[in-house]
Amino acid sequence: MHIPRWATPAAAVAASGVLLLTGCGKVPPGQQANAGVGPTQAAPDPAQQDPSASPSPTAAAPVLQAASVNRLGKIVTDGDGRTLYRFDKDTARPPASTCLDSCAKTWPPVRATQDAVQVEGVDQRLVGKVKRPDGTWQVTLGGWPLYRYANDDSPGEVKGQGVGGAWFAVAPDGAKAAGGRQAQRQDDGGDDADDGDRDRWAGWTVVKVRQDPQLGRIVTDGDGRVMYRFDKDRARTTTCFGQCRRTWPVVKFTNWKKLKVEGVDRKLIGFIERKDDGSCQLTINGRPMYYYAGDEQPGDTKGQGLQNAWWVVSPQGTKITNAPG
Structure with missing residues (x-):
């Protein structure tokens, strides 16, 4: 079966001095080997990791x-x-x-x-x-x-x-x-x-900017779903695993050939390869991007300011801290 790359966990990172390929595709010319893949990412607490569950080999094929x-x-x-x-x-x-x-x-x-x-x-x-x-x-x-x-x-x-x-x-x-x-x-x-x-654009990573009446210009995906960043993360490093990840699903990065960007400098776009499942997570200006599970429809910003740590993102990748009114 041919399974699209965007629907599967990333392959293991191959390194030989300079990183040329990752599970998310070739690094664009002129950029460092994915400023955010591999050893720069903190290992998750095993107790907080999502449960691993491989499909049962005895189950009938769909x-x-x-x-x-x-x-x-x-x-x-x-x-x-x-x-x-x-x-x-x-x-x-x-x-x-x-x-x-x-x-x-x-x-x-x-x-x-x-x-x-x-x-x-x-x-x-x-x-x-x-x-x-x-x-x-x-x-x-x-x-x-x-x-x-x-x-x-x-x-x-x-x-x-x-x-x-x-x-x-x-x-x-x-x-x-x-x-x-x-x-x-x-x-x-x-x-x-x-x-x-x-x-x-099915199967692509789409990054757009929309004008929010209270928050100004904020980053969304192609369907208008708002993206967030987390204060406890560091540049090119995620600290959100387990229950945190279930509440804040990651914005997946497909690969460089299936990336559509509008309103954000393409040079700010990157990704990290997560340690919990090998998937590739979108970064903007080095900060990992997330959705909020409580946002019920495109344009919702219900995650803004939660725990005084989660914030919508400007086109420059900086956090916007004013609360929606």
Whole structure:
């Protein structure tokens, strides 16, 4: 199975005097070998690390297959014909699941195994996996984590479609099934041209700047999710592991070839390779970037000033300390 690089933990760092390659891609010309990879990063407290959970080799390999439903068009089902869904509160760039605990009981994640995902009518290149906050692995399609719906009693049912205005059957390209896109267009009072532009950057690290009415110019990702920095971190070093990381998910760095930057000096962009899972975390001016799990929608800044240590970020990578009013 071909798993996109952005959906897997980074490979081990290769070093021979000067670092030329990392798990996140080649270092750009003129820059030091990733000012933030390897020995400069503090080792995490083992007691605080996320639990490691390798997929069970005895579990059946997941199956993704295209099927047709009258009112939805093409959707994706599992090997038993059960409809698979995506969740609007998750993200595809970087892939991340926000459905935990009781949510995950209602919407069981499609678990990844060590075996290749079997596909029928689905582009294998769109299939990946993401590590969930509990340490298990979940199958993704187009970057979106996949789920079943516990109330779908039999194959072909789509009772989860539109639940909460956030759950939609997934199409073979990872987008919402046609019925879900139409419902979203009606809710928004417009068309889905912007959705097409967002899908274009699936699998990329996107850094943008938006004007917040209280905080001024702040950094977000391509979906408008606000980024934060942590006072207890040091330059090119993260101190956020375990429960901290679950509350403050990291902003993943894909690789240099899949980096889109608007409003921030590209020279300020970098990454560190984390010690807990080998993934690559975006840095701006050397400071590791995070999301806040309590931000429910793009543009939310509910993490601003929490513990007097977490702050939204300016285009220069500095912290903005004024509280939203």
